[in-house]
Amino acid sequence: MVKQLWQCIEVRLHQLVILMSLLLICTSPWIFIGRQLSPRAGFWDVFHVYGGLFTGVLALLFTFHICSAGQWRQFFPWLTLDVKPLLNDLRGLTRGKLPHSGNKGLISVIEGLGVIALLLVSLSGAIWFFSDPSNALMWRSYHILFAQVFIGFIVIHFILAIVHIRDLF
Secondary structure, rough: HHHHHHHHHHHOHHHHHHHHHHHHHHHHHHHOOOOOOOOOOOOHHHHHHHHHHHHHHHHHHHHHHHHHHHHHHHHOOHHHHHHHHHHHHHHHOOOOOOOOOOOOHHHHHHHHHHHHHHHHHHHHHHHHHHHHHHHHHHHHHHHHHHHHHHHHHHHHHHHHHHHHEEEEE
């Protein structure tokens, strides 16, 4: 039963992470949370906090999914000092050649950095939520910084998806 549930979730993790991330990012201008969630908080504040905690769980599951069965070597090849494909892609870019996805090169490394950014957004948000009010504003500022980095990643990821579509033709 647990295995079937995991398989059902696993095939939708990427879409769920995208959906929740976009919802949280697009509604974040409406968030008015300082040190802690107020008992009189509005719908979007409550949604952002609990939707964010849910997305943090999704982020952990997604990280587990992409790192299982040795796949982590594709997204984090620099951890094993396997940087040759990355350097080849960078050299190719200087010659006007776009990198291909699916190897240990530039696109995979960028995707791995995006996973790290997602985890940092999730972690900083969770720490902000659970921290002592005296430290909450510091964690809020980290959360906003990591969210901005993650938004930058989403833009790059979207461009890379278009490049990947080009690879299919």
